[in-house]
Amino acid sequence: MKKAKKVSFSKERKEYQPGQPSEVVTDIPSDSSDKPIEDLWESPGRNITDSPKPSIFTPNGSFVLIPLHLLVILYLEFTYFNIQSNVDGALLKGLYLLASCQFIYGILVTVNTNRSRKVSKKNKKAKVSSSFNSGDLLGLIFALVLSILSSIPLFITFILFGAPIGSYTLRTFLLALHTGLITVLPMLCTYRLSDSDFKVDWANILTFQVDKFYKNQIYSMAIGGMIGCWLGVIPIPLDWDRPWQAWPITLLGGMYLGGVVGNAVGWLGGKLPASSEQVSE
Amino acid sequence: MxxxxxxxxxxxxxxxxxxxxxxxxxxxxxxxxxxxxxxxxxxxxxxxxxxxxxxxxxxxxxxxxxxxxxxxxxxxxxxxxxxxxxxxxxxxxxxxxxxxxxxxxxxxxxxxxxxxxxxxxxxxxxxxxxxxxxxxxxxxxxxxxxxxxxxxxxxxxxxxxxxxxxxxxxxxxxxxxxxxxxxxxxxxxxxxxxxxxxxxxxxxxxxxxxxxxxxxxxxxxxxxxxxxxxxxxxxxxxxxxxxxxxxxxxxxxxxHGNDAETLADALRTTTNQINQYRHTSPELAADTEINRLYSRLHEKSTEWNEFSSLAYNYQEKSLAKCKEKWATFDDTNIFIGIGLLALAWTLLVIYSKLIPSVVVAQLNPQFFYSSLALILVYTVLLASFRFVFRPASLPLPWALLLGVALGIANGILAPIMDRYSIPWLVSQVGENLIQNGWTYFALLIVAMHALIFTSNSFIIWEDRIVSFWLASFGVCAFFKSFQLTRGRNRLLGAYHSLVFIILTRLVSQIRLCREEQGAQCISTFKTSPYAVGGLFVSAIILPWIIKSFFSASYCYEGSAPVWISKGFRGTMILTAITWTAEFLEHDEKLADALRVSFGTLKTTRMTLARVVVGVSLVAANFGWASGPLCVKIELQEEPKRARIVGYGNAYGSSYFLFFINILSGVLECSKPMAGLSLAVLAYQLLTLFEIVNLLNIRTNLISVVVVGLLGYLHFFTTGHQATLQSIHWDSAFLLTETIMFPLTHLAVILDTFGPFILTSIAVALLTLWKKPPASKPVAFVSKVAENATSLLLYQITLTISTMVMTNHFRRHLMVWKIFAPRYMMNGLVLIVMNLVLVFVTIGFACPKVLKRWYDVFGA
CATH class of the missing domain: 3.40.720.10 (Alkaline Phosphatase, subunit A)
Incomplete structure (x- = not known):
């Protein structure tokens, strides 16, 4: 049905579109315009989406925001919760711990965001508090709920990437919950529902159109977590017969480590002097 | 007893x-x-x-x-x-x-x-x-x-x-x-x-x-x-x-189990014979451990039982050593082979990526003559080398062939080196090869694909890995589509990417597990009633999907309706009937219940199969060569103009009809589950062309790599694995009852390499799909050729990698089980791709499409 709809859609627009014409009106004898050959082809370096990236608010970096607690939780997963022998149980217990830690981390992020906003919006004289008030608490709780809900699309993504269907469903879902808490929650604390430009910001975030991502500590943490998760699949097929190769331990580890590394990169990137910024432009 | x-x-x-x-x-x-x-x-x-x-x-x-x-x-x-x-x-x-x-x-x-x-x-x-x-x-x-x-x-x-x-x-x-x-x-x-x-x-x-x-x-x-x-x-x-x-x-x-003397006698004879044999081979004869065992035997030749156990020990050890040493490797030829392939790779990169295509067109005659001259030089050189030094591992025919290969390589390099310097060529790598982030992604995939041959585990799980990469591409394309400026394109790109991912995931559920995958994998590749039923369903749906893609670019005109909705659907239904007959033949109880005799089924099946293959591969291609175009000309009275409907996708639509011909031939020779997989392949390719068009990555390496990966994905989902025992030998008897030269071989080749053949043909559509005709069709040919060589380069990279790794692991426990079959497969795929790309895609189909348009409309 969707397909048919599209067809009728394109029929409405009958103008000539360079690059992808759907219909062309030609004279008899057909036009013999001598376009240079190169015109037909995009020059190799050109990118049709090269429009300047929309700038979205970048919170200040801070060493406090490096999520070292993730390393601790990951360590506990392997030692105290013993993920290698009881995957489901350890994932669940780790999830409680992670949720509480991320809640506290969320407070840190919120405070930091408030502070950065205050600095950046000073000129506009916007009224932004730098501390943590009850509205922020509500926002944080809301962010927690949303990031838990985000596990559903994440779960579907895992399935689409090849997670087993029919077996290990619980594990995959727990992994999605972990991923949601690590990647989505801090982002929701930075780009909040209550913000006026929430929609635009998130549209840009979800389509990965973030300027200078390596300076954005929270955003690069989310990206790092995703990349870590992607790379985490590599050891699974190896025939080492280690208990930690079980699904989805390597993805979990990759995501935790990737999150920390991404965050650290963002923190270091934020410290880059402005001059090198111009060089990299 | x-x-x-x-x-x-x-x-x-x-x-x-x-x-x-x-x-x-x-x-x-x-x-x-x-x-x-x-x-x-x-x-x-x-x-x-x-x-x-x-x-x-x-x-x-x-x-x-x-x-x-x-x-x-x-x-x-x-x-x-x-x-x-x-x-x-x-x-x-x-x-x-x-x-x-x-x-x-x-x-x-x-x-x-x-x-x-x-x-x-x-x-x-x-x-x-x-x-x-x-x-x-x-x-x-x-x-x-x-x-x-x-x-x-x-x-x-x-x-x-x-x-x-x-x-x-x-x-x-x-x-x-x-x-x-x-x-x-x-x-x-x-x-x-x-x-x-x-x-x-x-x-x-x-x-x-x-x-x-x-x-x-x-x-x-x-x-x-x-x-x-x-x-x-x-x-x-x-x-x-x-x-x-x-x-x-x-x-x-x-x-009575006590005749130790007879046994010892027999053992002595055997041991002596084995020893004699061992001493004819210098490598075996030099094994001191076994030789010591043998001499100990002669010291203890009095006590029968002891002698027997010693003799068995000797024979066991010697057998184990032989098994270990059995395979012999010809290092010279291995390195010549790897070297030649590496040379071919370099040549292709220079030829297709680094020099401007205009120059290539000018240089082509030069290449021909210089190659011809240098072939003579090299064959004479190597033949004389062969006669003077008489190397054991280089018989005369091989020496001559090597001379030809080196001659061609040098013949192509000579004019290039005449014009350009090596630093200039190197500087071109950055400029021409790397376009944007997509290219890096493509290079990453190629590198990873080449690296999976370093581990037997990765080779075993290649089917999953390939589908993972394709899903990654789909997700990237999905998000990338949202960066498009036009709202409609944004939606279309996202929609096609999503369909692409879902299809990839669905089709990767069809699998024939190899034995090493063990309990982690459950085979779903079986000829079941559902699969046969699915063939009928796909016969209805696939032409309809193709039709909707054609309609979207206004080219469901001219010969397209006949080709897609009548011809293709017809052959697909006949294919489904063939496989129903085959299924009944297997299930004698059901056949008995339906009162169909074995002979009737067999005759029906074979006749239909021959008809379908004959129609799709021979008759349809003759028809296609005589020129269907998927356009309609609307004449307008006032003002006097003619509208060509379907102009925007004139090349692509016509070329896709050719793809359909080959597809229906391959479908006939594929088992029911494989047929479903190939139907998905056609759908995936169409979505891919749309994505490629929307994201403007036609000439980017990534689109070629994805086409190559689709070939691999569908190789696995059509019930194959890189092992000898997974070859569907039974497909040899689809078209004939006994082994008969072209038909039997054709059926096996279409079944085994079908996905690679189809993707090698489809790679031209990356360039042609949704491109309006140009006044200079040569530009199209060179772009198609560039993508085709990219695909070839991808496969050569993989082949070199397996050659090197298989050689490296040649004493590995798994070499004959995993590495060597994968290497053989890579070699065969390279040959098949080479032949199809050169003789079918670039040699036949692509010029035909371009020329026909030129003949009819002049531009």
Whole structure:
């Protein structure tokens, strides 16, 4: 049905579109315009989406925001919760711990965001508090709920990437919950529902159109977590017969480590002097 | 019988050496030596065995060997068989369960009864069980009938044989759970040996060796090659020179199990023969450990039992060493091969990526003449090199071919180097090859794909890995689409990417697991009623999907409706009917219930299959070559103009009709599940073309890499794996009843390499799809050629990587099981891609489309 709809859609627009014409009106004898050959082809370096990236608010970096607690939780997963022998149980217990830690981390992020906003919006004289008030608490709780809900699309993504269907469903879902808490929650604390430009910001975030991502500590943490998760699949097929190769331990580890590394990169990137910024432009 | 009359009969586990293909087993069972791997391919045209073997020994000692059964014997041992009593039967038709066996039964008893003085050894080779396994699998009731039949035959033989004859009953290999064989799983290697004589003769070892618990997992097993010295000594003929086996103890220790002297005697003969053989090979002879064992034997030659155990120890060790050292490697040629491929890779990169295509067009005649000249130079050079130095590993034909290869390479390089310097070429790498983030992503995938050959685990799981990469591409394309400026394109891109991901995930659910994947993988590639039903459904849906893609670009005009909705749907329905008939043929109960006879089904199936293949590959292509265009011309009165509907996708739509021709041919030769997978392939390719068009990555490496990956994905989802035993040999009999040169081979090639053929053809559409005609079609050809060479480069990269890694791991435990088959597959895929890209895509289809438009509209 969707397909048919599209067809009728394109029929409405009958103008000539360079690059992808759907219909062309030609004279008899057909036009013999001598376009240079190169015109037909995009020059190799050109990118049709090269429009300047929309700038979205970048919170200040801070060493406090490096999520070292993730390393601790990951360590506990392997030692105290013993993920290698009881995957489901350890994932669940780790999830409680992670949720509480991320809640506290969320407070840190919120405070930091408030502070950065205050600095950046000073000129506009916007009224932004730098501390943590009850509205922020509500926002944080809301962010927690949303990031838990985000596990559903994440779960579907895992399935689409090849997670087993029919077996290990619980594990995959727990992994999605972990991923949601690590990647989505801090982002929701930075780009909040209550913000006026929430929609635009998130549209840009979800389509990965973030300027200078390596300076954005929270955003690069989310990206790092995703990349870590992607790379985490590599050891699974190896025939080492280690208990930690079980699904989805390597993805979990990759995501935790990737999150920390991404965050650290963002923190270091934020410290880059402005001059090198111009060089990299 | 073995239990009740232990001195008359023995039953032992019989272990084959891989590969478990019939020809190799026959060689092993008669020469007693280890098979070389590459022989597996010659399973289908065996030549006369040149090595020393049992049959020739029998012949030279004046014995007569009567034979009936599988004609492979006739091919291998023809001159040594007793012609008056030789009755070979055609053996490779795996769908025939009865004729060979009936022939054996018809001849074996008369020979036993009437001509009992005429022969010394009588061989009867039954094929029914093997064929039954191939065709129905071990769980089918036809197998039960077959086994009962054989049981009756053996009982009858036992009752009719005289007192001075020994009966050996054995299987040359086992079968895996699907009924196929060729590999080296326990199921395939294990079969049984039953020895029987009416005169009490056989002894027994201690009873714990015949442990029946745990389904006989620890039951005494002997190697197949042990059969050779045993039979040779029982018949009193010399042991074949190459034999590495040991005598089977039960046959020599006498009915009471205490005749140590006879056994020791037999062992001494065998040991001496093995030692003699070892000393003909410098590598084996230099093994001091084995030599020490041999000399120790001579010191302790007094105590029989001790001698026997020492002798067995020696033979075991020597066999193990031989197995380890068996494969020999020709380093010179390996390195020449890797070097040549690397040279070809460099050439292609320079030719297609670094020099401007305009220059290439100018240089082409130069390339031709300089190549011609340099071929002469190099062949003369190498031939003289060959005659002067006489290197052992470079026979004359190879030297000449190498000369030709080097000549072409140098001939192309010379004009290039004349114009450009190496630094300039290097500087072009950054400029021409790398376009944007997509290119890096593509290079990452190519690098990872080349690196998976460094580990056997990654090769085993390649099917999942490939689908993971495709999903990654889909997700990137999904998010990238949202960055498009036009809202409509944004939605379209996201929608097509999503469809692409979902299709990839769905189709990767079809899998035929390889044995190493173990419990982590459940095969879903089975011919089930659902799969056959699915074929009918896809026959309805796929043309409809293609139609909607055509309509979206206004080119469902002209010949498109006939081609897609009538022709393609028609062949797809016929294909579905063919496979329904095939399915009924397999399921005799259902066929009986429907009162369709076996013969009717077979005739219908074969006729339809031939019709479909003939129509789609021959007739349709002739029709296509004469020029269908998917456009409509609307004439307008006022003002006087003509509108060409479908102009925007004129090339792409016409070329896709050609793709459909080949697709329906491949579909016919693919099993039902594979047919579904290929239908998805067509859909995926269409979505990919749309994505590529929207994201403007036509000439980007990523689109070519994705097309290549789709080829691999569908190779796996059409029920193949990079193993020898997963080749669908039964598809050889889709078009013909017996092996007939072009048709049989065509069916197997279309079945095995279908996805690669299709993607190699489709790669041109990356350029042509949704591009309006240009005044200078040459630009299109060069762009298509560029993408085609990119695809070739991708495959060459993989091939070089497997060559290097297989060579590196050549003493690895898994080399013959995993690395070597994957390497062979890569080589074959490269050849297939090369041929299709050069002769079909660039040589035939693409110029045809461009030329036709030019002929009709002038521009």
């Amino acid at each position: 073995a239990k009740n009359h232990p001195e008359n009969a023995v039953l032992l586990k019989f272990l084959a050496d891989p590969p478990t293909t019939t020809l190799q087993r026959l060689k092993g069972l008669t020469t007693g030596s280890l098979p070389t791997f590459i022989d597996a391919g010659s399973n289908f045209n065996g030549d006369i065995i040149e090595e020393d073997n049992l049959i020739s020994q029998l012949y030279f000692s004046g014995r007569k060997v009567a034979f009936t059964g599988d004609d492979t014997w006739d091919a291998l041992f023809g001159p040594y068989l007793y012609r008056n009593l030789t009755f070979p039967y055609e053996s490779l038709n795996v769908w025939d369960l009865y004729s060979v066996d009936q022939g054996v039964i018809d001849h074996i008893f008369p020979i036993m009864k009437d001509n009992s003085t005429d022969w010394d050894v009588l061989i009867g080779h039954f094929l029914g069980v093997d064929h039954c396994g191939h065709r129905y699998g071990p769980q089918h009731y036809a197998m039960k009938d077959k086994l009962h039949q054989l049981d009756d035959v053996i009982r009858k033989v036992i009752s009719e044989m005289d007192d001075e004859t020994v009966l050996f009953v054995f299987g040359d290999h086992g079968m895996d759970s699907t009924g196929n064989h060729g590999g080296e799983t326990q199921d395939e290697l294990e079969s049984a040996l039953f020895m029987y004589s009416k005169t009490p003769y056989f002894g027994r070892l201690s009873s714990d060796k015949y442990d029946l618990t745990d389904l006989g997992a620890n039951y005494r097993a002997i190697d197949q090659i042990d059969f050779v010295p045993t039979v040779a000594m029982l018949l009193g003929i010399p042991i074949p020179f190459n034999s590495l086996g040991s005598p089977i103890e039960e046959a020599f220790i006498g009915p």
